[in-house]
Amino acid sequence: MKKSEKYFIDFFDRKKDDISFITLKKGAKITLGKNSYTTDKELPVPIRINSLIEDIQKQDEYDGVMLNNIVDGIIFLLGTNFEFEYKEVYLNILKTLNFEIEPYVIYCINQFDDKKVDDVVVYGKFLININENDKNCFVYASCLERKSVYLLNKELDGANYYMSESLKYFEKSLDYNNKFALSYYKLGFYYKTNQHYLKAKLYWEKQLEYDDDSNRIEEVREELENLEVYVQYETGYNYVLDGEPQRGLDILLPIVKVYNNWWNLLFFIGLAYRSLEEYEIAQRYFENVLQLNEGQIHALNELGLCRMCLEKYKGAEEAFTAALALEPKNGEFLCNRAAAYIYNGEKDKAKKDIEHALKINSKDEVALELKKMIQ
Structure with missing residues (x-):
């Protein structure tokens, strides 16, 4: 097993410890608007420990556990352990309630602050577990990137694992849809930061081909203009490393006059x-x-x-x-x-x-x- 694989197994295992369970009696009804789900037998439902404590403290204000905390528990459980034995039951509850889970999860991810950066990763993983497609791969990749940046800013270990996994899912989103402009946009910045200038140029040129956002298009055009000298530099040093030093010098020497x-x-x-x-x-x-x-x-x-x-x-x-x-x-x-x-x-x-x-x-x-x- 690769170190990165073990790292994420350990991370999601730790996150499982945040989950507790309550038992709904047979015939218990969960309602959302005009829709409701009635249990046909006793059913353990996940709820995060902090949410459970909050619900207990607020029992005078309403009867029972808040639906959003049950939904949060289901998301968190299936984000950390998609093979859980009641998985199909929980997903059926959401379906019966006509709960639009994917937009809700993306909304929550956008609302979480840095204090909940681990929740961001788990919620993103939930999307991948229930429906791996171009959009959800992009969202999960962005969640991983956010955690990586957080760790870097705090000078904590593990940032490289999250960034590498983020890269994998940005690339995977393009496997599902090779016209997904946002992934090209993100990958351009990733490769530029890691000094792979030729790759950055390639991805940004693809983004310009498929994007329809005028602000991003203008931003990337400026980036490409500034990138050109670095592309020449990378082309030149690749010739040097590949055993063609004179061809490398023909490209590199004109650059040194300015830089x-x-x-x-x-x-x-x-x-x-x-x-x-x-x-x-x-x-x-x-x-x-x-x-x-x-x-x-x-x-x-x-x-x-x-x-x-x-x-x-x-x-x-x-x-x-x-x-x-x-x-x-x-x-x-x-x-x-x-x-x-x-x-x-x-x-x-x-x-x-x-x-x-x-x-x-x-x-x-x-x-x-x-x-x-x-x-």
């Missing part, structure tokens, strides 16, 4: 030049990255590699040592520094780094090869 303080951009330009064996130029770019972002660990490593290729072994040692200060158990950095030590004639120091790397991973091929070199 010369963007360290991510400078990093990939440095990486492209290192791939082209232009080590002096690459070295300058990685040094510029570190001026903008002193603790950029990968830039430190790349700088060390450039200096190694330029036979600046002492400078390489310094770069790898700075990287290891930030990440002491990184086997790659240890092996790189060990190589610099070897070329600089410091075999004892090299041995210590190699031994350390092999403690971390006894099958590290680079460490084993360096060990042979020393022997």
Whole structure:
């Protein structure tokens, strides 16, 4: 079982503890307007503990348990445990009363404040359980997103689980309806935030194709205009990572004329030049990255590699040592520094780094090869 699956199983199991039951006698009548449901035998109905306490305290004002609290209990129970033995009976009660449950649940979700953010998730899950379609997937995804944002703002754990699950259901809504504009809209922002600019552009272009809301259309057009430089950046660095550094540079270098303080951009330009064996130029770019972002660990490593290729072994040692200060158990950095030590004639120091790397991973091929070199 995946960690995320267990996380949500545990969450819904905890929420079940909020539910208690009352027993309706045979012949008890539940009424809504002109419609009523009469029990044909004793029936346990769910009600949340807090709601039950409130109803008991208000018994002088009316007789019995309020219908909205019974409905809330049914929603909460079937949102957390859709296999409950009286599921069909509860759904039949709502049907007999002609209770429009889906609009009601969506209304409640919109009314809940952040104090009830867990209720938002459970109510959204109820919609999925009774009718998984494009609209309900979108609503549930929005509920999960809201909980994720809440946890992030409170600096609490678990936000990543809710955001990942939210993404899954936004995507699922498009499986049901590939013209569902709101999901394209939301996914565009998700991918932009996570620096997947090409995907963000794709989703927003789809949203413009299907949306009829003028305000959202105008908003997304502005987003797409601002996104264009990031799309070029992502296209360029993908070429670099795919082994086509010159094609990457052809796209990235024009951007750096305007965005010369963007360290991510400078990093990939440095990486492209290192791939082209232009080590002096690459070295300058990685040094510029570190001026903008002193603790950029990968830039430190790349700088060390450039200096190694330029036979600046002492400078390489310094770069790898700075990287290891930030990440002491990184086997790659240890092996790189060990190589610099070897070329600089410091075999004892090299041995210590190699031994350390092999403690971390006894099958590290680079460490084993360096060990042979020393022997």
